[in-house]
Amino acid sequence: MLLQEFNKVSKPWSVDRSTILDELDTTQEAGLTAAEAERRLSIAGYNRIESGKKVSPLMILVNQFISPFVLLLAIAAGLSFFFQEWLDGIAIIAVIVINAVIGFLMEFQAERSMEALKKLTTVPARVLRDGTLGAISSEELVPGDILFVEGGDMVTADARLISSAQLQSDESALTGESLPVEKQTGQLLETVPLAERDNMLYKGTFVTKGNGFAVVVRTGMATELGTVARMVQQAQQSATPLEKKIQKLSKNLLWITVGLLVAIFTAGILNGKDFVQMLETSIALAVAAIPEGLPIVSTLALAFGMLRMARHQVIVKKLSSVETLGGTNVICTDKTGTLTQNKIEAAYIEFKEGGSRIEVDVAGCVIRFKDNDQLPHYPAYGHLHRIAALCNTATYQYDATSAKESGDPLEVGLLKMVYCSPVKPDEYQRAFSKINEVPFSSDTKVMATLHHKDSDYYVAAKGAVEELLSCCSSVLEGSDVVALTEERKTTWLSNAEKHAQSGLRMLAFAFRSADTEEEDFLHHLTLVGVVGFLDPPRPEVRAAIQECRSAGIKVVMITGDHPATAKNIAMQLGLAEESDEVVHGNSMKPYDQLTPEDKQKWLQSPVFARVSPEHKLDLVTLFQANKMVVGMTGDGVNDAPALKKADIGIAMGQRGTQVAQEVADMVLKDDAFSSIVLAIKQGRVIFDNIRKFVIYLLSCNLSELLIIATASILNLHFQLFPLQILFINLVTDVLPALALGVTEAPAHIMQRKPYSAGTLIIDKKRWTAIFAYSTVISITTIGAVLTSHEWLHKQEGWNGELCNNMLFYTLIFSQILHVFNMSFEKGVAFYKSEVFRNRYVWYAVLGCIVIALLSYFVVPLRKVLEVSIYGWQDWSIVIVFSFLSLIINQALKRSRWII
Ligand code: ATP
Numbered sequence: 001m002l003l004q005e006f007n008k009v010s011k012p013w014s015v016d017r018s019t020i021l022d023e024l025d026t027t028q029e030a031g032l033t034a035a036e037a038e039r040r041l042s043i044a045g046y047n048r049i050e051s052g053k054k055v056s057p058l059m060i061l062v063n064q065f066i067s068p069f070v071l072l073l074a075i076a077a078g079l080s081f082f083f084q085e086w087l088d089g090i091a092i093i094a095v096i097v098i099n100a101v102i103g104f105l106m107e108f109q110a111e112r113s114m115e116a117l118k119k120l121t122t123v124p125a126r127v128l129r130d131g132t133l134g135a136i137s138s139e140e141l142v143p144g145d146i147l148f149v150e151g152g153d154m155v156t157a158d159a160r161l162i163s164s165a166q167l168q169s170d171e172s173a174l175t176g177e178s179l180p181v182e183k184q185t186g187q188l189l190e191t192v193p194l195a196e197r198d199n200m201l202y203k204g205t206f207v208t209k210g211n212g213f214a215v216v217v218r219t220g221m222a223t224e225l226g227t228v229a230r231m232v233q234q235a236q237q238s239a240t241p242l243e244k245k246i247q248k249l250s251k252n253l254l255w256i257t258v259g260l261l262v263a264i265f266t267a268g269i270l271n272g273k274d275f276v277q278m279l280e281t282s283i284a285l286a287v288a289a290i291p292e293g294l295p296i297v298s299t300l301a302l303a304f305g306m307l308r309m310a311r312h313q314v315i316v317k318k319l320s321s322v323e324t325l326g327g328t329n330v331i332c333t334d335k336t337g338t339l340t341q342n343k344i345e346a347a348y349i350e351f352k353e354g355g356s357r358i359e360v361d362v363a364g365c366v367i368r369f370k371d372n373d374q375l376p377h378y379p380a381y382g383h384l385h386r387i388a389a390l391c392n393t394a395t396y397q398y399d400a401t402s403a404k405e406s407g408d409p410l411e412v413g414l415l416k417m418v419y420c421s422p423v424k425p426d427e428y429q430r431a432f433s434k435i436n437e438v439p440f441s442s443d444t445k446v447m448a449t450l451h452h453k454d455s456d457y458y459v460a461a462k463g464a465v466e467e468l469l470s471c472c473s474s475v476l477e478g479s480d481v482v483a484l485t486e487e488r489k490t491t492w493l494s495n496a497e498k499h500a501q502s503g504l505r506m507l508a509f510a511f512r513s514a515d516t517e518e519e520d521f522l523h524h525l526t527l528v529g530v531v532g533f534l535d536p537p538r539p540e541v542r543a544a545i546q547e548c549r550s551a552g553i554k555v556v557m558i559t560g561d562h563p564a565t566a567k568n569i570a571m572q573l574g575l576a577e578e579s580d581e582v583v584h585g586n587s588m589k590p591y592d593q594l595t596p597e598d599k600q601k602w603l604q605s606p607v608f609a610r611v612s613p614e615h616k617l618d619l620v621t622l623f624q625a626n627k628m629v630v631g632m633t634g635d636g637v638n639d640a641p642a643l644k645k646a647d648i649g650i651a652m653g654q655r656g657t658q659v660a661q662e663v664a665d666m667v668l669k670d671d672a673f674s675s676i677v678l679a680i681k682q683g684r685v686i687f688d689n690i691r692k693f694v695i696y697l698l699s700c701n702l703s704e705l706l707i708i709a710t711a712s713i714l715n716l717h718f719q720l721f722p723l724q725i726l727f728i729n730l731v732t733d734v735l736p737a738l739a740l741g742v743t744e745a746p747a748h749i750m751q752r753k754p755y756s757a758g759t760l761i762i763d764k765k766r767w768t769a770i771f772a773y774s775t776v777i778s779i780t781t782i783g784a785v786l787t788s789h790e791w792l793h794k795q796e797g798w799n800g801e802l803c804n805n806m807l808f809y810t811l812i813f814s815q816i817l818h819v820f821n822m823s824f825e826k827g828v829a830f831y832k833s834e835v836f837r838n839r840y841v842w843y844a845v846l847g848c849i850v851i852a853l854l855s856y857f858v859v860p861l862r863k864v865l866e867v868s869i870y871g872w873q874d875w876s877i878v879i880v881f882s883f884l885s886l887i888i889n890q891a892l893k894r895s896r897w898i899i
Contacts, residue, residue: 012160012217013197014190020160020215024144028162028213031128031146040142047141047157047219049203049226060107064100069287073099076283076722083276088723091864095726102734106296113303120315123658125156128213143216147201150211150393151439152637152657155201158223159214161185165437166210171195173204174224180208194224206659208637209439242323242690245761246298249694250291257289260705264712271715277722284722285708288729289701291694298690301741305686313669314679315653321665324647325683329552329754330623331631331676332616332646335559335569336505337409337655338633338673340535344413348504350495351380351529354478357495365420380476382423383528387509388414389425390432391449391460393439396425408440409655410507413533432458438522442560442636443612446471448522459512459521464562464610465496465530468508475527484527496530500564503572504532542573544674552753553680554628556606558616563609576606585610591618613638620645629757631676633668635660650676677750685745687755692822692835693737694761695770700732700815702774707781707811718785718803720811724865728808731851732815735844739819743841746825746834769898773821776892777814777885784810784881788874805867806874809852813882816848821889824899830890 012020017028026032032040064070073096080089125138128146138156141147147159155169161183168180175195183198194202201207201214204225220226261282268278302319309316316322336342349360358378361368394407396415405412418425432451440447446463461468469489474481482488496506510525548555557575559566563582570576583605589598602608602622608615616632620642623630632646635656640663643649651664652671661667668675704725711719720728762770785806793799819841823833835841855861862868892898 011190013188013192013200016187017160017162017185020217021162024215024217026144026146026215028146028215029128030131032142032144033130037129037140037142037145040144041140044142044219044222046139047203048139048221049223050221055111057104057108060111061100061104063107064103065096069290070096070100072283072287073726076280076287079276079280087864088280091723092726095723095730098730103296106300106738110296110300110303113300113307117303117306117310117315117317120310123154123156123662126153141216141219143219145216147214147216148211149201149207149214151207151209151441152659153207154658154662155203155205155207157203157216158218159201159216161199161201161212161214164210164212166439167207167212168209169201169205169207171202171205174202174228183210183212185212206637206662209441210437211439241320242302242687242761243295243298243319246294246690246694249761250294253698254290257286257705260289260709261286264705264709267709267712267715271712273712280722281708281719281725284725285705288704288725291697291701294694294697297693297737297741300738301686301690301693304742305682309679309682312675312678312682313653313672314675314682315667315669316679317665317667321648322683322686324629324665325631325680326687327629327755327757327759328631328648328680328683330554330556330628331548331680332556332558332619332623332633333673333676334633334635334652335557335561335566336535337635337652337671338668339541339557339573339575340537340569342409342535342655342671344409344505344533344535346413346417346531347534348499348532349381349384349529350532351378351384352475352477353378353380362417362420367420379479380528383476383511384509384531385418385421385423386428386432387460387462387511387528388531389418389428390434390451390458391447391462391509392425393437410505410533414531417531432460435517436521441638443638445560445610446522450517450521452517455515457514457517459514459525461510461522461525462507464560465506465508466493468510468525469493469527471522472510472525472527474524476529481526492527492530497562497564499532500562501568503534503565503568505535505561505565507531507533537569537572538672538674540672540674544677545573545575547677547750548680551680551750553677556608556619558608558611558619560611561609563607566607566609570607580606582607582609585612585615588615588618590614591621594618594622613642616642617645627757629754631680633676634664681745681750684749684752684755685743687759688746688749688824689741689743691761691766692743692824693740695766695773696740696819696822697733697737698762699770699773699777700818701729702770703777703781703811703815704728706774706778707807710778710782716782717798718800718807720807721804721866724804724808727855727865728812728815731812731848735847736816736819736841739838739840739844740822740835743834743838746823747828747832748825765899772892772898773818773889776888777811777818780881780885780888781807781810781814783884784877787881788877791877792873801866801868802870802874805870806878808865808867809856809878810881812848812852813878814885816845816852817882817886818889819845820886821893826896 021028073092077089077092080092123138124135125141126133126135126148127141133148141157147157149155162185164183164185167183169183170180172178177195181198185199188197188199202225203223265278265282269275302322305322306316333339346362349362351358358369392411392414394411394415395405396412397404398419415425432453434449435452436450438448445467446461448459448461451458451460461471469492472484475484475488500506508527508530510527512525545555555575557566557570563584567576567582571578583602599622602619603626613636616634616639620630620632629647631648631650632642633650633652634643635652637657637659639660643651643660643664648666649664651660651667653667653669654671666679708720785803788806789803793802820835823835825833830836855865856867
């Protein structure tokens with residue numbers, strides 16, 4: 001069957017609901033069958049936008065040969081062939097090929113890691129298939145699927161609405177219109193432009209409010225978004241600031257190298273050295289000294305870091321975020337679910353009966369009335385359960401063997417509470433059919449539903465106590481409805497506050513019966529009572545907050561909950577002290593009206609309660625204005641601006657809406673605060689590791705430059721040959737650098753202050769260290785040659801080849817051992833350092849030693865590298881001097897002369 005099968009209705013907004021369902025051969029009640037969906041998937045393909053920037057492995061390979069580095073080597077090879085140095089020429093070509101293969105493998109791996117990470121962030125979609133509503137990967141959506149969406153969901157395909165409850169969507173991504181569009185299900189004219197097709201939902205937009213069902217009409221590249229994407233192929237991902245820093249560093253090094261090379265070349269010629277050999281030496285040195293591999297090794301370190309975080313339930317979406325994480329110095333975190341377990345359980349119920357206040361303790365299904373151990377029939381108690389069941393969008397199914405739940409944990413908690421009463425939630429839900437809903441939002445902090453039973457209407461509402469009270473005009477006391485006087489209001493509020501102080505999350509319940517259906521029904525309600533919920537802190541958070549403290553990271557709780565509840569939890573977690581003041585959302589002025597005192601108070605307070613999403617945005621602005629790097633958590637649609645503005649927007653994987661996950665830089669699969677701390681730690685480790693291998697590579701390269709420059713300028717009897725330089729680089733540049741890139745966290749990494757935004761990879765201190773390390777390596781290497789000459793071969797006169805070999809091997813082994821100098825932790829024993837404990841470093845060291853020895857034992861290699869056999873005494877000198885360079889560098893580090 002052809003794809004046209006799904007395109008019978010070319011303008012789905014212009015036909016009515018039943019026609020579109022018929023045309024797509026689907027039903028509103030059952031959706032497609034699984035088999036039919038599979039068949040359609042095989043025709044329509046996956047519901048994906050092809051970004052068009054995928055680089056094929058062949059292109060990656062070809063790119064390896066397009067670089068100044070290869071050009072230089074090609075010139076060197078050309079020269080060798082020209083002067084009939086066949087072996088040299090072939091060897092240089094081999095170097096080009098080996099380098100290209102290594103570069104290809106690294107870049108290919110980096111691409112694959114990025115692809116794997118992309119897959120982790122695919123959005124799920126809820127569809128009706130075989131009559132059941134379930135979640136599938138949005139990539140598997142096909143035309144004819146019945147899609148369910150609600151506030152906070154990304155729309156994942158183009159779809160025609162078939163039912164809607166106050167559904168609004170933000171289409172700015174497609175139309176540029178920033179205000180949400182109200183949606184409806186009626187038929188429109190064929191000619192209506194895209195921005196006005198209010199019975200359609202488009203891929204790439206998101207639902208801000210309400211919910212509804214829609215039938216999928218187009219998927220993947222056939223959607224409007226796909227068409228746009230086809231026209232404007234997505235921009236290439238730009239380099240991260242860290243990658244840019246590395247590119248700049250590489251460029252600067254290029255100039256330094258060129259300067260030094262000119263000096264070496266001139267000195268060589270002046271000293272009467274062979275022109276061609278000097279030219280080849282210079283080229284080999286240029287190739288050795290230019291750290292052309294740095295950018296890709298750092299990208300790889302970042303990508304591996306991201307994969308490592310993914311294994312710990314943290315999805316970091318952009319490479320650049322890894323780096324920002326290392327510098328984060330304030331975390332603004334939600335309370336519910338992030339600091340607490342989000343296993344919300346009703347613990348306390350309170351209502352009024354004939355003038356007296358009835359308090360009920362609840363623990364699971366054990367219900368204990370404080371003053372009466374019977375379960376009498378209380379009207380308010382009955383209403384409260386009815387509201388809990390009706391004003392609820394969660395589901396909870398329970399049978400003898402299993403319990404299935406989905407939706408907001410607070411609402412699941414309510415359903416569980418109702419389950420323990422004689423009338424079960426579904427009995428209420430069947431008796432009172434829902435006809436309208438005011439969805440919960442963290443702005444209003446209330447939710448209400450309108451129901452129909454026989455000829456009557458019933459409003460069920462719940463929400464934050466003070467917010468719901470402002471919608472109430474009366475209160476139920478026994479069977480009487482009495483006016484909600486100021487005095488009664490105050491008593492309810494202060495009682496709720498008292499329980500909030502003990503850490504309970506408080507929720508009020510209200511209702512109204514009516515005989516007509518109203519559009520706007522959230523008013524003149526009758527309060528029936530309050531429920532207190534227990535949501536204990538996560539056990540691991542206290543330690544994580546402590547860790548943040550010692551790492552110089554400020555933690556701020558920003559919650560929509562009651563100030564007293566927030567403070568209690570904050571104190572349990574060691575986030576706040578009794579004396580700390582909680583900033584209440586009501587008292588928070590807009591940012592541009594803040595006085596310096598207000599700002600000071602905001603900067604100091606550890607807890608903000610009853611906060612709305614706009615306040616979150618203002619807090620980010622304030623922290624950033626004070627040069628802080630802010631990590632901000634969020635889960636709702638309205639949190640999106642704050643998540644975008646924060647340096648690191650952190651969305652919750654379980655609780656968070658798809659929109660929050662879409663705009664965030666990082667998604668916590670397990671919603672846990674400790675994962676944020678783990679990610680910050682990883683960010684620091686990665687930055688540290690990049691520094692490690694940059695310092696390692698630069699000091700190795702510089703030592704080669706220094707040795708050759710010294711030999712040239714002082715016109716010594718020995719020199720390194722071009723191919724030897726290339727060989728040393730093949731041995732020491734790749735494996736140790738990669739191994740350093742995956743070093744685990746050093747012991748004290750979370751006891752340091754965060755990196756400041758402009759921290760250089762190589763600052764003055766580190767440049768000094770690089771010069772010191774390479775000077776030591778150069779001196780000991782030349783020292784090895786002189787010692788061997790003085791002690792063993794003085795009578796024979798200068799043996800250029802032997803001296804060269806001593807130079808070659810001592811330099812290789814000194815560089816291999818130099819990797820152990822790359823721990824920068826103060827006061828940590830050598831054998832306890834993170835580098836010493838990194839098994840990959842040991843594999844790299846062993847690998848390098850084997851390759852180095854191959855050059856001695858494999859005859860053709862020995863010939864190319866001009867190595868001759870020599871005795872154990874010379875070998876001992878090589879080994880002793882290689883270790884000597886390590887020992888001297890370690891001594892310098894211990895004496896704190898260098899880092
Ligand atoms: P956090 O911002 O830390 O996640 P929170 O979950 O308490 O805190 P909100 O979800 O904005 O913040 O809730 C604020 C208040 O709204 C709660 O204290 C509660 O009283 C009320 N509330 C929460 N969920 C619902 C709901 N589903 N229906 C009605 N009211 C709710």
